[in-house]
Amino acid sequence: xxxxSQDLLVLRDGDDVAVATRDLGPxxxxxxxxxxxxxxxxxxxxxxxxxxxxVPTGGxxxxxxxxxxxxxxxxxxxxxxxxxxxxxxxxxRDTPLGGTHTELPxxxxxxxxxxxxxxxxxxxxxxxxxxxxxxxxxxxSTAKMIADxxxxxxxxxxxxxDGVIALTHTSGCGLVPDSEGGQILxxxxxxxxxxxNVAGLLVLGLGCEMVPGAAxxxxxxxxxxxxxxxxxxxxxxxxxxxxxxxDDTVVRSLTIQEAGGVRASVxxxxxxxxxxxxxxxxxxRVECDVSELVLALNCGGSDGYSGITANPALGWASDRxxxxxxxxxxxxTPEVYGAEHLLTARAAEPAVAKKLLDRIDWWRxxxxxxxxTLDNNPSPGNKAGGLTTILxxxxxxxxxxxxxxxxxxxxxxxxxxxRGFGFMDTPGYDPVSVTGLVAGxxxxxxxxxxxxxxxxxxxxxxxxxxxxxxMYSVMSEDMDVNAGVVVDGTATVAEVGRQIFDRILAVASxxxxxxxxxxxxxxxxxxxxxxxxx
Numbered sequence: 001x002x003x004x005s006q007d008l009l010v011l012r013d014g015d016d017v018a019v020a021t022r023d024l025g026p027x028x029x030x031x032x033x034x035x036x037x038x039x040x041x042x043x044x045x046x047x048x049x050x051x052x053x054x055v056p057t058g059g060x061x062x063x064x065x066x067x068x069x070x071x072x073x074x075x076x077x078x079x080x081x082x083x084x085x086x087x088x089x090x091x092x093r094d095t096p097l098g099g100t101h102t103e104l105p106x107x108x109x110x111x112x113x114x115x116x117x118x119x120x121x122x123x124x125x126x127x128x129x130x131x132x133x134x135x136x137x138x139x140x141s142t143a144k145m146i147a148d149x150x151x152x153x154x155x156x157x158x159x160x161x162d163g164v165i166a167l168t169h170t171s172g173c174g175l176v177p178d179s180e181g182g183q184i185l186x187x188x189x190x191x192x193x194x195x196x197n198v199a200g201l202l203v204l205g206l207g208c209e210m211v212p213g214a215a216x217x218x219x220x221x222x223x224x225x226x227x228x229x230x231x232x233x234x235x236x237x238x239x240x241x242x243x244x245x246x247d248d249t250v251v252r253s254l255t256i257q258e259a260g261g262v263r264a265s266v267x268x269x270x271x272x273x274x275x276x277x278x279x280x281x282x283x284x285r286v287e288c289d290v291s292e293l294v295l296a297l298n299c300g301g302s303d304g305y306s307g308i309t310a311n312p313a314l315g316w317a318s319d320r321x322x323x324x325x326x327x328x329x330x331x332x333t334p335e336v337y338g339a340e341h342l343l344t345a346r347a348a349e350p351a352v353a354k355k356l357l358d359r360i361d362w363w364r365x366x367x368x369x370x371x372x373t374l375d376n377n378p379s380p381g382n383k384a385g386g387l388t389t390i391l392x393x394x395x396x397x398x399x400x401x402x403x404x405x406x407x408x409x410x411x412x413x414x415x416x417x418x419r420g421f422g423f424m425d426t427p428g429y430d431p432v433s434v435t436g437l438v439a440g441x442x443x444x445x446x447x448x449x450x451x452x453x454x455x456x457x458x459x460x461x462x463x464x465x466x467x468x469x470x471m472y473s474v475m476s477e478d479m480d481v482n483a484g485v486v487v488d489g490t491a492t493v494a495e496v497g498r499q500i501f502d503r504i505l506a507v508a509s510x511x512x513x514x515x516x517x518x519x520x521x522x523x524x525x526x527x528x529x530x531x532x533x534x
Contacts, residue, residue: 307396
């Protein structure tokens with residue numbers, strides 16, 4: 001168990017380093033939990049590591065009870081341990097294919113519920129949006145012009161509609177349709193089109209683009225092979241892109257070239273949205289069991305406290321949801337690299353563990369093709385916050401996933417179909433990662449940050465959890481929960497986890513997050529773009 005003093009936090013017995021809970025100066029003594037004072041030899045910023053014992057050059061350095069790197073010079077007790085004396089070394093790790101099972105008993109008492117939107121396909125939404133989904137970058141500006149007509153007081157008479165959002169992206173043409181990148185884009189568009197938080201959908205294209213799997217038809221006003229009905233057309237026939245859309249979603253499509261250009265398309269699009277508004281406004285929240293939640297776990301702008309406060313607290317909330325039969329999905333493959341053995345050990349069956357290892361092997365090849373390696377991380381902001389190697393960052397990141405068995409591994413934007421704890425293969429870049437999780441069906445996001453990421457995600461609400469109190473104090477208007485109280489000594493990980501759990505239920509029932517109050521989230525729709533652009 002972690003041990004904390006007013007100066008240092010020791011995470012596991014046998015660790016070679018402790019984490020500073022305040023700025024430490026050279027020449028002073030720091031109190032080591034359960035031990036005597038430690039003479040500090042250099043300045044150690046809050047959240048950074050200080051050596052508890054001597055480590056020779058080439059020796060392994062442990063934190064969380066795990067190796068986070070090797071000493072690049074001799075390290076003495078009291079030294080600041082960071083990039084100047086700690087380096088990455090992949091080393092050998094035992095990656096078991098399952099075998100560790102954690103029983104998560106259902107807590108006593110009444111089952112929690114939330115008020116959500118029950119959709120025709122049985123899934124539950126936590127929001128009630130009209131989305132303008134673009135098939136290609138060429139229609140992005142037009143989509144934004146349409147959505148801009150429904151800001152401010154324009155929706156005052158439609159209190160049940162959470163907003164009209166333009167989901168635009170920078171792709172849709174120049175792709176090889178059957179390539180991996182083309183299929184990723186298609187899965188992402190399908191996932192957002194069918195998302196339970198979207199009750200009204202306007203698909204907007206240019207008319208000549210190379211949408212993966214089909215092209216927009218300027219003659220018919222429909223999308224060939226995608227089954228998108230035109231403005232005012234009945235939408236009973238749904239195939240391709242729209243095959244998975246719930247029957248109660250109001251769907252229309254529009255192509256700019258057929259409509260007569262941008263101005264004409266804006267007029268037609270605005271008219272289509274106005275037609276949808278009273279229909280979408282009729283949807284009502286109903287009581288839903290907690291098991292209907294699909295939680296996306298993500299982090300950004302991590303620091304030395306992420307793996308100590310916010311991430312394990314979120315792991316507690318994730319485990320509580322899974323115990324009730326809900327779904328929770330971790331992501332960011334490059335940021336579990338080095339800690340994947342902790343996930344594969346929890347795999348429900350060997351095939352699940354093998355799929356995760358296969359995705360990491362794919363990333364090795366992908367990074368090598370781009371002239372990089374998987375240890376090209378943490379970011380400058382992460383390092384300023386106290387993280388030194390990808391091993392250290394990953395060990396903290398996997399804490400978001402709690403202790404539940406790993407039941408499924410998904411490729412990017414694949415539909416999330418298995419209840420329980422799962423993993424989705426995504427990049428570590430926050431908006432791209434969360435876009436994949438939302439495309440998979442996540443109806444709530446919890447996002448932890450130590451540096452202060454200004455992240456939002458529409459149409460899925462994103463709860464932001466601060467890892468430390470100083471950052472929370474400066475950016476309190478941008479944060480929903482302060483997990484820094486764990487290091488402050490005023491709350492436990494479980495108590496903050498309970499706060500996150502309760503916040504998830506409240507937000508799922510309609511309570512706004514701070515990002516939603518600021519209307520942040522549409523620009524964070526960024527499908528993963530990989531492969532050749534012709």
